[in-house]
Amino acid sequence: MxxxxxxxxxxxxxxxxxxxxxxxxxxxxxxxxxxxxxxxxxxxxxxxxxxxxxxxxxxxxxxxxxxxxxxxxxxxxxxxxxxxxxxxxxxxxxxxxxxxxxxxxxxxxxxxxxxxxxxxxxxxxxxxxxxxxxxxxxxxxxxxxxxxxxxxxxxxxxxxxxxxxxxxxxxxxxxxxxxxxxxxxxxxxxxxxxxxxxxxxxxxxxxxxxxxxxxxxxxxxxxxxxxxxxxxDLVGLNLYRGTAHGTTVSLDAGGTLTVAEPATGPVHVVFPPTAVGLHPARPAGSPRNAWRVTVAGIERHAHTTRVRLDGEPPVLADVTTATVADLRLRPGDELWAAVKATETRVYPS
CATH class of the missing domain: 3.40.50.300 (P-loop containing nucleotide triphosphate hydrolases)
Structure with missing residues (x-):
């Protein structure tokens, strides 16, 4: 029954x-x-x-x-x-x-x-x-x-x-x-x-x-x-909505992301906070997404530190304690966030 x-x-x-x-x-x-x-x-x-x-x-x-x-x-x-x-x-x-x-x-x-x-x-x-x-x-x-x-x-x-x-x-x-x-x-x-x-x-x-x-x-x-x-938030992912044109997604809330899988039309883009790298200057090399961010908050999460960042788009990053010390992270600091296209996942919205 x-x-x-x-x-x-x-x-x-x-x-x-x-x-x-x-x-x-x-x-x-x-x-x-x-x-x-x-x-x-x-x-x-x-x-x-x-x-x-x-x-x-x-x-x-x-x-x-x-x-x-x-x-x-x-x-x-x-x-x-x-x-x-x-x-x-x-x-x-x-x-x-x-x-x-x-x-x-x-x-x-x-x-x-x-x-x-x-x-x-x-x-x-x-x-x-x-x-x-x-x-x-x-x-x-x-x-x-x-x-x-x-x-x-x-x-x-x-x-x-x-x-x-x-x-x-x-x-x-x-x-x-x-x-x-x-x-x-x-x-x-x-x-x-x-x-x-x-x-x-x-x-x-x-x-x-x-x-x-x-x-x-x-x-x-x-x-x-x-x-x-x-x-x-429940499953611990960054989530964005946007419109895909091949491997470029124009985000509804501002900004763009390059993704590895081509798509067309309304989509969701997700990636984990662990995929986000933080840098004092624009990174060179393999990351295909890099944008300016400002530290909005810092929270201790088990063995990592979660950093809330404002920008286009805003993003959550999980970094090690060593990274926090190296960058001397404080609210208000300006940094660069970077995410490899291969770390993103795209699906229809």
Whole structure:
């Protein structure tokens, strides 16, 4: 059964108008900046927010078709893992997992037995009697996942499931979550702002901006060919729009770039910040793109330094600490940026 969701929700001045399709066994990640409509979409799918228009259907079952049909949350076969997990503090781990089963009418003994089985599956059998306050963040996340899966949902909704974890725990729990999602036969929607979570866990990405889908596709395709500034920033690329005439692209925002692959008409041009060289004077030699820039900002990024540069076009450059020291980079400094044509990638806009 395929999940078809035509999500149209009006909330004050905000409008969500997005279509989602999720196949059985597929993990779809919904990404977007704050205010894009991710939480609204999740709440609509969960039955916590009725649609203003459109529909939600799973196979032949209608969940929300306004104004005729609205199936409330308790009547939808869903499991939800929230960002803060929302475990019941007064219940043990096994009682938390059994809660959803008990709410669906399963007898206490059978619910506890099934809950224990799920705790064993997520590696927490030894913590069955533990209260949430004694669990680590990673353990609490696994209890919440077991609780969501124990009822055998058709749709699993994950709302920023790794956001509350520290970096070291996140790495381990992400891998663990990925293993469980691969075994889950139902439909999974992962709402996240973290590109790494999306790239690692999802089969397909759907990007929302201002309540609308602006790009979707396999993670590798979205990473290679971003279509908006938000997506380009998400995957760490410089993105420009322009008009191509052979190997020359006239950029919409000013300036030109020489590219290696000839093209015609409206295009996007991308290249990574690591492809940008910075020089005190106009460079000679192989770079075929060189233009004057002014340092607008300097940020430390792990083992590199990201330099924001104003110019035609503006550009991000990732350079080594040694380069920062050699050039004595400061905001306001004037430099030359250089990018080889072979480092650029061009595709239709």
């Amino acid at each position: 395929t999940l078809h969701a035509d999500l149209r929700v009006a909330r004050g001045a905000f409008r969500l108008d997005a279509r989602l399709v999720v196949e059985p066994g597929e993990v779809v990640a919904l990404l977007g900046p704050n205010g894009a409509g991710k939480s609204t979409a999740l709440r609509a799918l969960a039955g916590l927010l009725p649609l203003s228009g459109g529909h939600i259907r799973l196979g032949g079952q209608a969940w929300d078709v306004p104004p005729e049909v609205f199936r409330p949350a308790e009547r939808r076969p869903i499991g939800v893992v929230f960002q803060d997990y929302l475990l019941f503090a007064h219940l043990s781990a096994v009682e938390n997992v059994a809660f959803g089963l008990r709410a669906r009418g399963v007898r206490r003994a059978a619910a506890r037995a099934e809950a224990a089985r799920w705790l064993d599956r997520v590696g927490l059998a030894a913590h069955a009697k533990a209260k949430p306050r004694t669990l680590s963040g990673g353990q609490a996340q696994r209890v919440a996942l077991a609780r969501a899966l124990a009822t055998g949902p058709d749709l699993l909704l994950l709302d920023e499931p790794l956001a509350a974890l520290d970096a070291a725990t996140r790495l381990h729990v992400r891998a663990e979550l990925g293993r469980h999602l691969r075994d889950f036969p139902g439909h999974t929607l992962l709402v996240t702002h973290d590109p790494l979570d999306a790239m690692v866990l999802a089969d397909r990405l759907v990007v929302l901006e201002h309540g609308e889908v602006v790009q979707e596709g396999a993670p590798a395709e979205v990473a290679r060919r971003p279509r908006t500034d938000y997506v380009a």
